[in-house]
Amino acid sequence: MAAEVSSRYAVQMHGITKRFGSFYALTDVDLDVEKGTIHSILGENGAGKSTLMNVLYGLYQADAGEIYIGGKQVDIKNPTAAIEHGIGMVHQHFMLVENFTVTQNIVLGTEPTKGGVKLDMKQARRNVLDIVQKYGLEVNPDALIRDITVGMQQRVEILKALYRGAEILILDEPTAVLTEQEIDELLKIMKKLIEDGKTIIIITHKLKEIQASSDVCTIIRRGQYIDTVPVKGVTEDDLAEMMVGHAVKLVVEKEPPNPGRVVLDIQNLYVKNEQHLDAVKDFNLQVRAGEIVGIAGIDGNGQAELMEAVNNLKRCKGKIIVDGVEIQNKTPKFGIDHGVATIPADRHKDGLVLGFTVYENTILEKYRTEEYSPKGTIDRKKMRSFAEELIKAYDVRPEDCGPKLAGGLSGGNQQKIIIGREIAQEPKLLIAIQPTRGLDVGAIENVHKMLIKERDNGVAVLLISFELDEVMNVSDRIAVIYDGHIQQIFKHGTVDNRTLGRVMAGGKVEPSEIRDLPDEVAYAAPAVGEPSEEPMEEPVEEPAVVEPAVSLAEVIAAGNAAADAEEAASAIAEPEYIVRSAAAEEPAPDRSIEEAEKTSETMEHMQEEIDSMHKAIEDIQKQLSLVLQKMSDANTDVD
Amino acid sequence: MESLRKKFFSHPFVLTIIAIVLGFAVASVILLLAGFPPKESIETLVQSMIGRPKDIASVIIRSTPIIFTGLGVAFAIKTGLFNIGAEGQYIMGCVVATMVGSMLDFPKPVAVLMVVISAMLVSALYAGFVGFLKAQFGIHEVITSIMLNWIALYFSNWVCGLDFFHKPGTIGMYPVNDCTYTMLLPVWKKSEAGQAFLAEHPVLQETLGRTDVNIGFIVAIIAALYISHLLNRTRKGYELRAVGLNIHAARFSGINVNRSIVHAMMISGALCGLGAAFYVTGQSPHTVSTLSSFENVGFNGLSVAFIAFSSPIGCIFAGLLFGGLLYGGAGLQSKVGAPTEIINIVIGVIVFFCALSYLIPRFVDRLDAAKISKRRARQLAKEKAKAQKAAAAGKDGKKGGSDVV
Structure with a gap:
């Protein structure tokens, strides 16, 4: 529970309560962060961890509770006040001006001037270089933000905070967008900052990172304070249990695959990106009935373009054959009619019509069949009964959500609707793109189970994910995509994530x-x-x-x-599983x-x-x- | 949990009423500032809208074309398109209806049908072109349709000047032939028997006899019902709404998005053309004149669609309100002396508050939250008091126990 107020602590938040309308996002939450430590805040999506930090950063005002910085009670009305108190925040989605240089972004809002009017960019550049050297955060001060990697952009965000004199750094889901290598770099940076006497608070729902980075961890569940524990004394499973409230198995249980005929056969595929360059080149891959093939790779190696081609949203060269039928360069409907079902990466953009009711969303593909719209009129009874079945089968909550708008559901429940809908298509090929993005542990487990169940039913499953663990755990074969082609294919359980990371690079x-x-x-x-x-x-x-x-x-x-x-090497991963x-x-x-x-x-x-x-x-x-x-x-x- | 109150205040109908009330409130302030008695002025306005049967008939007649264009715009909004080209489509409909109607000499139902179909077809194609440009080349429909509005205006004026259509001695075209008229009983009411009958029935005399009561309004109601059905019950409507609400998801799920955009625009245009056909055939002067500027029938349709929150059925009532204000505004000027511009202010404020109305549920939400937190605080205080009492009682109990020992 709440510790005594003392200057030993960099940040103390006691009894914080925050309400949105009649919804309590935080109820009586305590947080005590010792100076010079890395403190994680762990919780599922929507647990309130970001809200808590936004209260600390002055973006929200708490309805109750006190905040102490270095033992002194403070009132943080807005981010400016937070910065004055030495608090800096790096948001999950970076707040950078794409067309500005690193220097311009870092000094934005506190630009050094000559005579109070004229910008002194030379001085600004010097200041930036100083701070870069001081913390060993190497970055080119003259590069444009849009030209540097995501990892570098994050550094710029950290530098921005440090430039404003931050002593306490809040990092919101800092690793969500980074590659394995970049994560290692970030961990090093954080250690360095701690040595320099800073205090870091990390918001995360990734258990592994807490183990790797933090000293202390505070767990929040559904807006309630659960516990604060030293990381060294607990296991990931302990943390997971505290986070979700019940024991969750991190390992996916599944039988060995029983692959049958080739369902998806991609041959010599070339797809261009927005810049008219080949993002996918000479891509070859087969997926058989009854197996899950996972595509691992760092974002931007052609995954998006590959999927656009398979879903007929983009023209391509080469062949995409599903069960003997070439589906490339047709319409999305053609693919769907030939047994392809896709769980899209962006459920809000491609997966659901948020302004439709849940009922209407469940028949987004079925609506055009004679069964669901005889003589051009939607059979609403049929639609309702189908939707109700789906809601029951996939445990969509609340269970009376049918006539409500899909936009009002939580991410996990929205995903359930999409998965249920796609599986109900009885596809030959099920493509799941980032199916667990933004979901909490319990929901992730569910999604994985559903994919494996479909595999066991003889469906060919293609999984694309940037979460290495997910690909490694769920897939029967792991195909690494690099620079638009398959770099190498591994059988499940034959590589560790380090090795895979190397191939991904x-x-x-x-x-x-x-x-x-x-x-x-x-x-x-x-x-x-x-x-x-x-x-x-x-x-x-x-x-x-x-x-x-x-x-x-x-x-x-x-x-x-x-x-x-x-x-x-690739012979070893031949799909026949004569392998070995x-x-x-x-x-x-x-x-x-x-x-x-x-x-x-x-x-x-x-x-x-x-x-x-x-x-x-x-x-x-x-x-x-x-x-x-x-x-x-x-x-x-x-x- | 959503409170009942919030649900009530989220309903489009309630929001519209609030917007209308606010519109009149602002108008009252302005009337007061301008030196006119607000209460009397508004009473006069309402009086001249619905005071006599003739007024009601006139309001309906005046509203009919606006209901059609409003319906067209509302339909487009439901499918994710902003059809600011309703004006141009309406003008094209009027020109074509007049051209066709002035040349025809067929039995009545055939003639009317031909005029209506030709006007709808041309307006649909005119709007469909906008949809085509959007679907094929990604050009925003607002830009193209604004340009096409002007093209329609000048096309209309050009046709008015053509020898074949221009009626000498006027600035307009030859009016449509009698056989295309869509007024109720146009021949009978002019005949001796009719005149005699109407003379005995003053109400009918005032409405049927003195005004161009036509079947357009009935067709508008049928159209609104049909559009409502089309949108909410049919396969086509499902597709069009899906495209309107989320074009990406629609495309992803296999809907032909480009075709949907063209179809949606065509239906929207056809509704404007339908309104034009009934305007030309149903009201004098049954013709089109050279225009120096837009007559705003299509643009008023935009306001109607907004006030109706794009509900097809709502468009009927919003159109009536709009037509009523336009018609009653004239009375306001003649009786109170207040300028008709005051009516434009009222309309403007209503549309403005309709646009702002999404704030109302939030405001209610806040009120609710404040109430709930108060209640909660009270509850907490009660619980605390109880706990204290219990603790005190417990202590007493313990004391008692130890005493016994």
């Missing part, structure tokens, strides 16, 4: 590095009760885990050799490039053999036809 993994990993690594979640201190940094030292022998630099150096080994080449079975830590070349040579030989066999078969066919000809001739002779 453009590297390649040699066949020798792919092997069966112990479950806890394969599923990217530490074992329950494991007293791991820094699981994100240290898993490679676990004896069970084999750190891939080659580093990224070596992979790049290996260059062509790796490319040669590609065939051998001899090389993978017997650990060969020093398997050399030569051997890889040998493999590809062998394969060439095999190809030659097959070709010669083809010839032989052709010869036999010729002879046969000759014989048949003779026979028929003979018959006519007899006649």
Whole structure:
């Protein structure tokens, strides 16, 4: 509970209550953040953590409660006051001017001037460089924001706060948009800032990051204060349980897949992006009935364009074949009519008509069938009964939401409606793009279960996600997309997230590095009760885990050799699941490039053999036809 | 939880009423400032709107074209389009109806049908062109339709000047032939028997005899009902609304978005054309004159659609209110001497408050929240008091217990 007010604490918020209309977003919440620590605020989506921080940053006014900064009670009326008290906030969605330089963005609002009127950008640049050096946050002060990476943009946001003299930094979901590597960088930056005496508050619902970054964690559930715990003493499962209120399994339980015929066959696909450059190039992928293929990759490597092409929202070159029918360059309806159902990435934009009722949303594809609109008039009874069934089957809440607008539901429930609707299409191919984005742990588990159930029903499932854990846990095969093509395909459980991260960044993994990993690594979640201190940094030292022998630099150096080994590597992940080449079975830590070349040579030989066999078969066919000809001739002779 | 009160104050009908009341309130202030007695003025206004049967008939006649254009605009809004081109589509409808009507000589139902269909068709195509440009090239419908409004105006004036259509001695075209008239009993009421009958029935004499009561209003009601049905009950309407509310989701779910946009504009235009056909055939002078500026029938349709919150049925009432204010405004000027501009202010304020009305539920929400928090505070205080009492009682109990021991 609330600690005594003392200057030992950077921030103390006692008994904070915040109400929106008649809805209580926060009820009597306490927060005590010690100086010089990283303090996480953990909670599900909508638990109130952002609200709490917005109260601290002066964006909202609390209806009750006190705020103390360094032991002194303060009244924070607006962000300006917050900044005066040394509080800086980095929002989840960056507040940067795209067409301004880094310097211009950092000094925006507090620009140094000459004589109070003329901008002194030289001075500004010097100031920025000073602060960049002081905190070791390297960034080019003259680059335009739109030209730098998301990770860099975040740095600019942090610098912006520091420039304004922030002693207490609030980071709202700082890792949501970052790659694994960028997250590591951010963690380093945070450690550095702590050394410099700053205090950091992180808002997050990602358990792993708390373990990796924070000292103390405060858990909020549905606007109520639950507990504040030192991170070292608890496991992820403990935190998850406190967050959602019941035990949640982090590992997805599923049977081995039972793949059947090829349902989705993408051949030599090329798709252009907005800039008319090939965002997807020479893309090949097959998904079979009864398996889940996950596409892992960093955002911006062609996933969006790939999906636009598959959903017929964009023209493309190449072939997209669903169950023998080419669906590319047709209409979205054509794909839907041929058994493709898609759970779109952006449920508000593509998934739902928020201004429609839930009833109406459930028939967004079905409405045009004779069954649902006989003679052009919507059968409302039919629509209602179908929707009610869906609401019941997928536990959409509140259960009387049917006649209400879909926009009024929470994200998880909206997602349930979309998933239910798409599954009700009885698709041959189910595509799920970021299906758990913005959902809380319980809802995520549900979505994964639904996908696996569809797989078990013989549907081909294609999962695209930027959440590495999700792809690793749910997929039967993991295809890494890089620069618009499939870089490499792995079987479920044969890679850890570090290795995968490397491939996502453009590297390649040699066949020798792919092997069966112990479950806890394969599923990217530490074992329950494991007293791991820094699981994100240290898993490679676990004896069970084999750190891939080659580093990224070596992979790049290996260059062509790796490319040669590609065939051998991808052969391991052949969908037939004969898989497990001899090389993978017997650990060969020093398997050399030569051997890889040998493999590809062998394969060439095999190809030659097959070709010669083809010839032989052709010869036999010729002879046969000759014989048949003779026979028929003979018959006519007899006649 | 949504309170009942909030639900009540979120209803479009209630909001419209509030906007209208506020509109008159502002008008009263302005009348007062201008030196006219507000109460008498507004009474006069209402009196001249609905005072006599003739007035009511005139209001209905005046409203009919505005209801049609309002319906067209409202339909477009429901499908995500802002049809500011209703004016141009209405003008095109009028010109074509007059052209066709002045040349025809067929039995009545055929002639009327031909005029109506030709006007609807041309207006639909005129609006459909806007939809086509939007669907195919992404040009915003507001820009194209504003331009097309002017083109329609000058096309109308050009046709008025053509030898074939221009009626010598006037600034307009030849009026449509009698066979296309859509007034109620146009021949009978001019005949001797009719005149004699009407002379005996003063109410009918005033309405049927003195005004151009026509079937347009009935058609407008039917059209409103049909559009309401189309939007809310049919496959087509479902598609059009989906496109209007979220074009991305509509496209994603396989709806042909481009076709929907063109169709929506065509239906919207057809409604304006329908209004034009009944204006030309149903009211004197049964023709189109050279225009120096827009007559605002289409633009008034925009206001009607706003006041009706784009509800097709609501357009009937909003159109009547609008037509009534326009008609009654003339009376206000003649009887009180207040300028008719005051009516424009009233209309403007009503539309303004309709646009602002989304604030009303929020305001109510705030009131509710304040009430709830008060109640909660009281409850908390009660609970605290109870707890204290209980604690005190507990202490007593303990004391008693120890005494026994």
